[in-house]
Ligand SMILES: Nc1ncnc2c1ncn2[C@@H]1O[C@H](COP(=O)(O)OP(=O)(O)OP(=O)(O)O)[C@@H](O)[C@H]1O
Ligand SMILES: [Zn+2]
């Protein structure tokens with residue numbers, strides 16, 4: 001793949017005399033970013049300035065002077081832009097603010113995913129990036145004299161203001177408000193090097209600090225008062241550490257008493273970072289664990305890798321991959337480098353983040369789309385500081401502009417949420433991570449218990465394979481019992497729980513253990529249909545049936561569309577034949593929860609799906625409740641499969657595997673196998689052995705068999721050969737063109753035209769379609785698609801594809817999905 005334009009490469013032409021700046025560096029694409037505008041504009045660089053990618057510039061924009069970022073030089077102006085219309089860059093405010101490789105990365109993303117660079121910038125950088133950074137002016141020549149006759153009145157006024165200020169350093173905005181013609185006045189001062197202009201360094205978001213008290217003595221000294229003895233006793237009982245406020249409360253004492261103990265050297269009180277999880281301070285104290293032989297072998301291999309290299313860390317569920325990450329990162333931080341850790345979803349982030357925070361207090365920052373604008377901005381600003389740190393985030397964090405990057409980790413690398421389906425750029429964080437680690441020359445670790453076929457296929461090429469085949473403490477993998485639900489029905493059990501699962505649930509209660517029930521779907525039932533005429537209630541705006549939602553006994557039942565979120569009350573009678581007999585098919589989390597409540601009224605249940613985790617921190621609250629044993633059963637969807645590490649869980653019930661097994665997509669088996677293996681892997685991670693009960697109507701399915709035997713690698717090998725036979729990824733590559741619009745005919749026509757156009761080009765791809773999307777209408781927009789299938793080892797970079805948009809009428813939107821994960 002030769003996907004991107006080298007930056008700032010200058011071809012020296014024979015015979016030309018060197019002049020500064022070189023002609024090719026004369027015009028620059030510059031990102032202007034202020035509350036009113038965000039866009040890329042072309043500016044001219046005057047000869048005395050030497051601009052580099054990533055510099056922060058000051059440019060004229062309309063009547064304003066704005067901060068801007070230099071992106072890349074451009075050899076020529078577009079025909080629509082006459083040279084005399086191009087304005088000059090005023091000056092470089094801060095050189096090397098971003099590393100040049102950062103912009104190379106964004107360019108590469110833009111080209112590979114057929115997206116304008118500006119759209120990539122919007123994904124990568126928070127809006128209004130420069131709006132809060134203050135430009136300031138500092139006096140650097142203290143002997144500068146204001147009586148210089150050549151100075152303009154404006155220059156003189158500026159100098160006087162600066163000299164009069166205590167720090168000889170003032171905000172540019174302030175100076176401008178005070179001095180008429182400040183721009184010109186400043187220019188003269190800058191030319192004489194009497195002042196300098198700079199961007200105020202961003203203030204890092206500070207962790208909240210709180211006083212903690214630590215016990216320093218092993219045995220309780222005899223010479224203290226009984227009261228002091230009591231306090232020390234409480235401290236010791238609580239593991240040697242408490243927040244000061246907690247200690248004061250427990251002992252009903254005052255801080256002067258603690259101070260007295262501190263003066264005698266029995267305790268230490270100091271400021272500590274407050275963890276957002278409020279479950280006690282000893283969370284904060286965490287030291288590296290002694291590694292298992294497999295873990296240390298993996299760590300050795302990783303630390304030997306200096307510079308770019310891709311590593312697959314294939315560790316079975318509960319094998320301790322996180323500990324390997326932690327110990328791989330530690331030495332980097334002390335070398336002044338930073339690390340980027342990507343995780344699939346927020347649901348899993350709190351637990352992982354806590355582990356990282358506990359190991360590296362004050363050095364962990366979280367970056368994901370659920371952060372408020374302010375938080376995002378603060379985190380973002382702290383990253384460009386360059387102090388060694390760890391960023392943990394979801395897919396867009398791959399763009400966090402960390403300087404001195406020493407390592408990138410994708411945890412649960414198989415997860416499809418690393419891929420953005422829409423809008424453009426339809427990037428995969430793993431692909432971007434590969435480019436980034438190449439550009440930054442640092443290793444990339446892909447970690448998973450169920451690696452993707454894409455990654456597995458690279459093992460023959462350039463990926464190092466490291467394996468953790470055993471759980472820590474050699475804990476056994478949980479046995480997986482397959483229950484044939486057809487037999488259950490034949491033998492008279494009509495419940496959604498098999499007899500085996502019922503027994504296990506009853507036992508759970510008796511033994512005071514915890515369990516997880518996995519359901520593929522949220523909501524109550526997948527669809528509602530009439531028993532008399534077969535009518536299925538559908539969404540008026542989409543071609544899908546409505547799902548039945550019934551949150552609890554007293555709630556009003558309603559129907560909801562999972563595509564456009566339309567909702568309506570549950571009809572009393574069939575809209576078609578007026579029959580009162582409506583039946584609910586399929587089961588979702590709500591139905592399972594209700595059944596559980598009916599059968600086991602004393603079980604305490606937590607439902608964990610996208611309906612119950614809408615609000616901020618809901619994930620954390622629900623998981624904490626469960627982790628603190630305030631609930632017995634966690635009922636949830638996909639969300640709970642990812643990286644949950646709860647020692648108390650001994651039972652995992654997969655209520656129905658079938659919804660996953662029968663999706664019509666070439667990736668369905670891979671996804672089903674990964675999901676089921678991951679869910680199963682939540683059982684038996686503590687001292688008590690676990691077990692898994694998998695219910696299905698198709699026990700003979702090879703995926704079910706692979707999960708039962710814990711044979712993921714074998715499954716992958718078979719699956720890979722099937723993909724190769726059909727030329728599907730990772731063997732070949734795909735590009736999916738998604739068209740949509742409100743006018744069905746126009747969508748169809750355009751799809752046909754584009755297909756003809758693609759057909760007429762000499763190109764390596766095979767064209768499948770055009771065809772309507774699986775769900776043709778969503779939110780009243782009709783959707784058609786064209787699938788391009790490229791043979792392996794060919795580039796998907798084609799001129800014709802970048803021209804397609806120009807052939808679409810304005811009413812049709814076209815999305816180019818490169819390496820699509822969903823074909824529907
Ligand atoms: N060397 C070790 N000694 C003791 N305990 C360990 C060690 N390494 C990891 N652990 C513990 O084992 C548990 C499982 O580790 P971890 O969650 O990292 O597994 P994992 O491989 O990421 O699993 P999964 O893929 O299922 O998320 C954790 O509670 C962790 O603290
Ligand atoms: Zn009917």
Ligand SMILES: [Zn+2]
Pocket residue numbers: 539540541542561562563564565566778779
């Ligand atoms: Zn809908």
